[in-house]
Amino acid sequence: MPSRSDITHFGAGPASLPTDVLEEAAKALLDYNATGLGIAEHSHRSPLAADIINQAKADLATCLDIPDDYEILFMQGGGTVYDSGQFSAAVYNFVGAWVARKHKEVFGDTQGDPADHPELIQQLKQAVDNDLRIDYLVTGSWSQKASAEGERLLGSKHINIAADARKTNGGKFGTIPDESNWKLSKDAAFVYFCDNETVDGVEFPGFPKSLEPGPDGNGPVVVADMSSNILTRKIPVRKFSAIFFGAQKNLGLTGVTVVVIRKSFLPPIISQPSVALMRHLALPIPPVIFQYETIAKNNSLYNTLSIFDVYVAGRVLKKLLQTYNPNKVEAQQAVTDKKAQLIYDAIEAFPEVYKIIPNAAVRSRVNICFRVTKGGEVDAAEKAFLQESTAQGLTGLKGHRSLGGMHSQNVS
Structure with a gap:
């Protein structure tokens, strides 16, 4: 039988973890910090669990130079298959943020139940029908699945495929269309792209120029899936509204997903529209566990998060910081x-x-x-x-x- 040292594993996920991290984790499963209990047996509500989360957040922020006006969330549900929670969560949350902005434009300082103002509701509904779009850059299997999930939740009229690599590459993935050919919406709820397409071997060389913020700092709402290339290069975090990634490729174990989101999309700056308003507009209402504001408010502990998974990710981050100090x-x-x-x-x-x-x-x-x-x-x-x-x-x-x-x- 081969030993661990005899094997070089090239699997895309779950990927290999450092042996010393696994050895430390194995000890922690039996007895964490001399508490007499394994880490998986401690309550996710305990100070111990909060400390593990807070330290992992701090180390991730250090590794990637994440600014203070961004929040880090640990969630369950991944991107799709093992990895469709965030394909859905991004739609729910950023469509909600778009509706909140439009609601403010239409209603102004008008207070009370939206149902008491049918003319304003109709105006808002018309804006949703005519203007609500999510832009997808489809460059591989994962971005194609993300766009399909957006269409499933909202319907095709709200989905704009701004670029599709297959149309310029003989029906196959393997290229990224030239930005001059992208058909971006004027006011999209967000623009999604997968920074590295694991299945198809395609990676964006850098942040797309078409999505750069203008001189005033404003630009498109950009959401990126970085599940397979996170921690492999420096990221211009401020150019993104949100980044999400599963831990299982470069950070830790299958079962936890990380979301890095600009705080301006969270309360008190902006809140998700009420359930009543979303129903009036015939838009989907997110499950509570997919609401970013709920997860942020509870420091990722709204529901029973796997603290062991966060712990392993934290140990990987510690090792990266120690190995590559000071250049991270x-x-x-x-x-x-x-x-x-x-x-x-x-x-x-x-x-x-x-x-x-x-x-x-x-x-x-x-x-x-x-x-x-x-x-x-x-x-x-x-x-x-x-x-x-x-x-x-x-x-x-x-x-x-x-x-x-x-x-x-x-x-x-």
């Missing part, structure tokens, strides 16, 4: 970039054997997708490649079922 995520980025280049160079050295799937301009640094083509019999060649790689202790290389081929996660 910039140093991790240099390591990630170097490893990606080594792998791409090795693949490109044998063009008769390997073929990289995505376009060179948008190749992911963290999810390297390629086919094994030697001899022209791809299926047989890839089966042999997987058998030999497993024998060499290289696991998790099989590509996603929707794309096939090989999928090499850049192991950090």
Whole structure:
């Protein structure tokens, strides 16, 4: 039987964790801080749990230089499949914020039950019908799933596919359309993009120029899924209204999702519209556990959060800060970039054997997708490649079922 040291795991998620972090976590499961109880047995309402959350928040803010006017939330539910909570939560919360802004424009200082002002309700409803849009940049499987969830919740008339990579790439993903061709809405509730498409090996090279804030600091409401490349490069956090990511790829264990959100989208600056108002407007009402303001108000402890998952994420953050001090995520980025280049160079050295799937301009640094083509019999060649790689202790290389081929996660 192979030992842990014999295996190099390239799986995209759940991904490998540092061995020393797992060893520390194993001890904590039996007895945390000499309390006589394992960490998973302590109440999520205890001071111990609050301390674990607060320390993890502080260390994440340090790693990514998250400004003070952003809140960090630990939630359950991921992006889709193991990872559709945030695809839904983003819709609920940012549509609610859009409605709150429009309500203020229409109602002004008018007080009381909205039902007492049918003419204003009608005006607001007309604004929802005519102007409410969510923009999606569809560049891979995850952004396609996100847009599908938005359409399921709101209906197609409120969803704007501002860009679709398949339309300029023969019906397949593998590119990012030129920004000059994006069809962005004038006042979208938010613009969504997936910063790194795990399945398709596509990564945005940087923050899109089309979404940059103007000279006055105002710009589109931008929401990004960074589940597979968080902590691998420096992020211009202030350019985003919210960032979300599952922990299972670069931060910790499956089961906890992190949301970094600008506080201006939370009370007291803005609150979600009332249930009555949303019903008047025929818009979906979010489950309480998906309301960002509820999670923020309760320091991520509205419901029974897995404190063990947050603890593991916190230990990974501590290790990153210790390893890459004082340059933090910039140093991790240099390591990630170097490893990606080594792998791409090795693949490109044998063009008769390997073929990289995505376009060179948008190749992911963290999810390297390629086919094994030697001899022209791809299926047989890839089966042999997987058998030999497993024998060499290289696991998790099989590509996603929707794309096939090989999928090499850049192991950090």
